[in-house]
Amino acid sequence: MVETDPYSREREEMVEFQVRARGVRDPRVLAAMEKIPRHFFVPKGFERSAYEDRPLPIGEGQTISQPYIVALMTEQLELAPQDRVLEIGTGSGYQAALLAELAGRVISIERLSDLADKARENLARAGVTGVTVVVGDGTQGYPPEAPYDAIIITAASPSIPQPLIDQLAEGGRLIAPVGPRDCQDLIKLVKREGRVEEIPLGGVCFVPLIGQFGWRGEGSL
Ligand code: SAM
Numbered sequence: 001m002v003e004t005d006p007y008s009r010e011r012e013e014m015v016e017f018q019v020r021a022r023g024v025r026d027p028r029v030l031a032a033m034e035k036i037p038r039h040f041f042v043p044k045g046f047e048r049s050a051y052e053d054r055p056l057p058i059g060e061g062q063t064i065s066q067p068y069i070v071a072l073m074t075e076q077l078e079l080a081p082q083d084r085v086l087e088i089g090t091g092s093g094y095q096a097a098l099l100a101e102l103a104g105r106v107i108s109i110e111r112l113s114d115l116a117d118k119a120r121e122n123l124a125r126a127g128v129t130g131v132t133v134v135v136g137d138g139t140q141g142y143p144p145e146a147p148y149d150a151i152i153i154t155a156a157s158p159s160i161p162q163p164l165i166d167q168l169a170e171g172g173r174l175i176a177p178v179g180p181r182d183c184q185d186l187i188k189l190v191k192r193e194g195r196v197e198e199i200p201l202g203g204v205c206f207v208p209l210i211g212q213f214g215w216r217g218e219g220s221l
Pocket of ligand 1: 095137154206210
């Protein structure tokens, strides 16, 4: 049975007033955000807040990021339809769903297995194919499918984990929040001739990236 969509108007307004109006103009990114039902990716009871201009809790102390920040990071990845993408921090699966709309293959790593299970469920309900959710420490990357044309880290790290820079393809783009545990700078790296150019994109506040090449945390892998 096809589920009717009571939130299509809210989604259009989110794209117009939170995303396009703030300068994200890539038509493929805007179309993907108009298509993916964000309310499928928030916990039960939060559906009516899914299109608000803020992050929302998804359990385990984690969040689904603010729509504008998701849009900005996605646009800056400059994805082509055949690209292979690695996401660190699957969370709800919403960002991965957008990546799958824009690229050829998406691997998304989540350290918390309950969130990974829920994300797989959310992606299936939204009819998204082309995403493989892996449970593990994403700071180590995912060597079996490297190199990646694009890497997106959706949790904050004191520095960009070296394995991820190593697993970025020539010409590849990497986006990550980098800095202190509370708020950070959003950084874009572009790999050219084996060297990385660093482009700052502004201030953000993300939950911590916990792992071998990130922050130490309780129960860290
Ligand atoms: N991209 C997500 C979405 O669309 O809902 C939001 C991600 S949330 C802000 C950050 C996620 O990173 C959390 O789910 C957290 O468990 C995960 N995380 C933190 N450290 C990680 C690590 N080393 N490897 C994989 N995931 C990690």
